[in-house]
Amino acid sequence: AQKITQTQPGMFVQEKEAVTLDCTYDTSDPSYGLFWYKQPSSGEMIFLIYQGSYDQQNATEGRYSLNFQKARKSANLVISASQLGDSAMYFCAMREATAGNTGKLIFGQGTTLQVKP
Amino acid sequence: ETGVTQSPTHLIKTRGQQVTLRCSSQSGHNTVSWYQQALGQGPQFIFQYYREEENGRGNFPPRFSGLQFPNYSSELNVNALELDDSALYLCASRGGHNEQFFGPGTRLTVL
Numbered sequence: 001a002q003k004i005t006q007t008q009p010g011m012f013v014q015e016k017e018a019v020t021l022d023c024t025y026d027t028s029d030p031s032y033g034l035f036w037y038k039q040p041s042s043g044e045m046i047f048l049i050y051q052g053s054y055d056q057q058n059a060t061e062g063r064y065s066l067n068f069q070k071a072r073k074s075a076n077l078v079i080s081a082s083q084l085g086d087s088a089m090y091f092c093a094m095r096e097a098t099a100g101n102t103g104k105l106i107f108g109q110g111t112t113l114q115v116k117p
Numbered sequence: 118e119t120g121v122t123q124s125p126t127h128l129i130k131t132r133g134q135q136v137t138l139r140c141s142s143q144s145g146h147n148t149v150s151w152y153q154q155a156l157g158q159g160p161q162f163i164f165q166y167y168r169e170e171e172n173g174r175g176n177f178p179p180r181f182s183g184l185q186f187p188n189y190s191s192e193l194n195v196n197a198l199e200l201d202d203s204a205l206y207l208c209a210s211r212g213g214h215n216e217q218f219f220g221p222g223t224r225l226t227v228l
Contacts, residue, residue: 004159035217043205045160045219091159095217103150103211104173107159 003027004092004108011113013082020067021077021111023092031097034075035105036066039089048090051075082115089113120144121210121220129226130198138193138223140208146218148211149191151183154222155204166191195225203227 005024013019025034036048051059051066059066067076079086089112093105120143130136142149148167152160162175166185180196189210195202205222 037219043207043222043224045207045209045222047216047218050216093159103148103165103209103217104162104175105150105152105160105209105217106162109159 003106004094006090006092006108006111008111009109011111012116013079013086013113014116015084016081018078018080019082019113021079021090021092021113023075023077023108025073025075025092025094027073027094027096029096033095034066034068035093035095036064036075036077037091037093038086039091039110041088045091049077079113084115084117087113087115121208121218123206123208123220123223125223126221127224127226129228131228132198132200134198135194135196136198136225138195138206138208138225140191140193140210140220142189142191142208142210143218146210147189149185149189150209150211150217151191151193152207152209152219153177153202153204154207155201160207163193198227200227 003026032053034051038046049061049064051068058068063080065078089110091110092108122141124139150165151163154160163177165173169185182194184192207222209217209219211217
């Protein structure tokens with residue numbers, strides 16, 4: 001069963017505008033963590049933001065914020081004031097507590113974001 | 118800069134050959150994971166090493182094996198290469214429970 005679903009294969013946004021990248025997840029584990037990574041064409045996965053399932057507040061890191069809706073099992077990434085350098089592939093990932101200490105991340109298929117000047 | 122390095126950056130092999138990929142973890146991180154990312158897909162977990170022992174494995178055959186050394190550097194070995202092994206191989210080192218930093222990857226092409 002698909003555990004992480006990113007339904008937007010590609011997105012466009014105008015420079016300086018905000019954009020939301022969707023992510024839904026499926027787990028029966030009450031304890032889990034959600035991650036967003038950025039992957040430029042160079043290939044490196046760049047960690048952006050983390051949300052724990054028990055965190056009361058939505059995570060924020062600079063221009064990145066995570067809109068965590070636990071009941072809906074969604075963890076959308078919001079990028080404010082988009083910049084040309086934000087053009088990349090974005091991956092949502094989950095780590096379940098039942099994975100023990102393996103640290104195994106389950107990734108979605110990714111969303112390609114293109115920022116237009 | 119994540120402090121995680123991988124070598125080589127690119128590699129071309131032929132079917133049936135063996136390959137070794139290397140990863141140097143971020144300082145202080147004693148856990149390393151390896152992922153395979155096929156073109157246009159999300160990364161798939163191969164396995165993880167903690168204190169030189171494998172402690173988790175994804176759905177990959179035994180011809181994918183690894184090592185972790187006392188200095189926490191790591192190797193991924195793939196025997197009897199197949200065309201479908203062509204992918205970007207990423208290693209990730211782990212610090213705290215919510216940190217997992219990836220290296221730049223090794224792009225493997227199997228001809």
